[in-house]
Amino acid sequence: MKSHIHIKLFATLQRFMPSSSNNFAIDSGITIRNLLEQLDIPEEKAKLIFIDGVKADLSSTLNGGERVGIFPPVGGG
Secondary structure, eight states: OEEEEEEEEOGGGGGGOOTTGGGEEEETTEEHHHHHHHHTOOGGGOOEEEETTEEEOTTOEEOSSOEEEEEOOOOOO
8 A cells, every 4th residue: 555755865865865755655564674775775875764753773664644854874073
């Protein structure tokens, strides 16, 4: 069953942003890892993941209606 999520990609990940990021279609029950594959984002480039403002990981599942934010590793010092 298809559901929709809102995707926000930050910094260097913005180039992977789908045109339908405000209403991105997913299969209900997919993991963040599956989402990264759909978006062609290498796993090592997704350092911080938030679902509805709560820290998540690659095995977290999506059912539809969530807001997903993904941040790359941050360099500097």
